[in-house]
Amino acid sequence: CRFGVCLGGMDIERVDTRNSAAVWYELLRAAHPVDTPEDPPPCRDDAVGQLVHPRSDRESLLFAARAEGTPLGAYLLQRSLLENTDTACFELVVHPAHRRRGVGRALIEHLAGQAKALGCTRLVAEVEDPLGEDGPGSRFATALGFTPVLRERRRRLDLAAVDPGEHERLLAAARERSAGYTTVCWRDYAPEEHAADYAYLFGRLSADAPMDDLAWEPERYDIERIRTLERHILLRGFRSYAAAARHDATGRLVGVTRISLPGCHRHFAYQEETLVLPEHRGRRLGLRLKIENLLWARRHEPELRLIDTWNADSNDWMVAINERLGFRELRRSAEWEKRL
Ligand code: ACO
Known part of the structure; x- marks a missing residue:
């Protein structure tokens, strides 16, 4: 048991984005039909391209949670090197087959550690919800101690x-x-x-x-x-x-x-x-x-x-x-x- 949950030997490790960035795309692709079937599917060039060709004004770190080699989820931390350097912006996705088992919570705890090591004092992420009700993202964010600071509509x-x-x-x-x-x-x-x-x-x-x-x-x-x-x-x-x-x-x-x-x-x-x-x-x-x-x-x-x-x-x-x-x-x- 690590990170306070028993997840059968789960490890969270940094992904070498020059060679293995496809794991990020595979997770986004698996989540798409479950979370946002009304949207066009994610594009590989976009998901992988941003990792293989990182912006020089930003630091990008991808960490994936795996159990016996199977990717369970991942987060992408991005920090500007020029302004708002105290802010770790991130995206987080857990594979739909492995949700509600504490993977998301473990990834956020790991992310907080990485962000602190970079000198960040806050985490910021965008979460989308259906029009009428709170979705999994905002329920999860609330459970993990996040608060909404800018309300938008798509x-x-x-x-x-x-x-x-x-x-x-x-x-x-x-x-x-x-x-x-x-x-x-x-x-x-x-x-x-x-x-x-x-x-x-x-x-x-x-x-x-x-x-x-x-x-x-x-x-x-x-x-x-x-x-x-x-x-x-x-x-x-x-x-x-x-x-x-x-x-x-x-x-x-x-x-x-x-x-x-x-x-x-x-x-x-x-x-x-x-x-x-x-x-x-x-x-x-x-x-x-x-x-x-x-x-x-x-x-x-x-x-x-x-x-x-x-x-x-x-x-x-x-x-x-x-x-x-x-x-x-x-x-x-x-x-x-x-x-x-
Ligand atoms: N409904 C209600 N509460 C939920 C849900 C849900 N669907 N999912 C998580 N929670 C809350 C619960 O309180 C849960 O604790 P519990 O299971 O003991 O009740 C707590 O969050 C922790 O849940 P985890 O099992 O750690 O979360 P999971 O691994 O399932 O990942 C996530 C949650 C990341 C939101 C996943 O559903 C996902 O990938 N969604 C699509 C992407 C997304 O929305 N990302 C935004 C994440 S929020 C953020 O970045 C600030």
């Missing part, structure tokens, strides 16, 4: 359910309200002449997006760091489409939005970060950029149909835009924190 846009004329009408009105701005679109890498502005906007997001009770030190991005991130996203197999608003009077980018498609899917994408600088808000630039980017992505991805996004419940502005675009609630989600 929404899904089904393009087949949207009247195509509606987006056109919204876009025409938004363009009228935002004269004096030009849309610049790109794939994967921001054009060289806009890379510095894009890096600044990207960093601003962590300062401007509502964080509720999650204390979060703003992230600073320069050209080198944004290029590292863009490369990392590509190495995980994603195809990215971005649209930015250029303020014609100054030539500067003042807003941006991005859609990304996981490598193994043609019909499914994530609506990623969107930001408009405060002094340029109130002109429907956010709505305009999102629709223009959707059109841009669909030119290259004709099979695109489902798009998922996450917003803080307190982010009234972004939620209102998404609802107007046709995004509908799919699940609740939250960031959970545990002080060590």
